[in-house]
Amino acid sequence: MPDRPLNATAASLLGFLHDGPMTGWDLVTVAQQRIGAFWSLTQSQVYRELTAMxxxxxxRAGERGRRDRQPYEITEAGRAAFAEWxxxxxxxxxxxxxxxxxxxxxxxxxxxxxxxxxAAHRAAHAARLAGYQAAAAGLPEEADAVDPYSVATLRFGLAYEQAVLDWFDALPDPLRPGTEGADQA
Incomplete structure (x- = not known):
């Protein structure tokens, strides 16, 4: 067991390593794809956590491969620490x-x-919602049975982005350009 409790970033890396060995670069890519919308993770954090873990x-670090990339695999101690977390x-x-x-x-x-x-932030949230909607539209009917965890996370993203857009759309007039009260700074 580690000397200190796992932080969420280290735990997420161990979670990804349950799928098989990955290099730090692979882990950064997977993290950006799978949790990047709701959990920030930098490349330096990934390598720092891998070194500490x-x-x-x-x-366990494997043999260095192409471009000096080194794969890491989860150990039994890592599985136990992840399970505890x-x-x-x-x-x-x-x-x-x-x-x-x-x-x-x-x-x-x-x-x-x-x-x-x-306006810029509203557009970013609308784009994120569109991305989630596209991902949801591409799910097979049995997605809930196959991977309910990823589906639940996707549904949260859909609901969150819709709630944020609803908030933008309900902003009071003084926060909108060209409305009465907006010119009073």
């Missing part, structure tokens, strides 16, 4: 939505500037 005996209740989520800070202090910005930020 190798030192703790949770992963997974059995614990998840920590409470913390909303870190930088746009909300800007909106909170929006009275200190020119109204059109704030409206531009809001």
């Amino acid at each position: 190798a030192a703790a005996g949770l992963v 997974a059995r614990k209740p998840p920590a409470d989520e913390t909303i870190r939505f930088p746009l909300l800070l800007t909106v909170l202090f929006g009275r200190h910005l020119p109204p059109d500037r704030l409206a531009g930020f809001l």
Whole structure:
């Protein structure tokens, strides 16, 4: 067992390694694809965690291959540490939505500037929702039975992005460009 409890980033890497050996580069790519929409992970974090987990005996480094890439595989100790982490209740989520800070202090910005930020973020959320909708449309009917965990995560993404878009659409007039009150800074 590791000297310190697993953090969520290390646990996610161990979770991905249950599927088979992967290089740090592979893990970065898989993490961006599978959890990037709701969990931030940098390349430096991945390599730092792999080094720490190798030192703790949770992963084993394989032979270096092409382009000096080194695969890592999960050990029995890593499986046990992951299982222990997974059995614990998840920590409470913390909303870190930088746009909300800007909106909170929006009275200190020119109204059109704030409206531009809001429009750009709304467009990004609409694009994310469209991506989730496309992924959902491509699921086979039996997807719930085959991989209910990924489907549940996708459904959260759909609901979250729709809720955020609903929030944008319900913003009060002073936060919209060209409306009465928006010109009062």
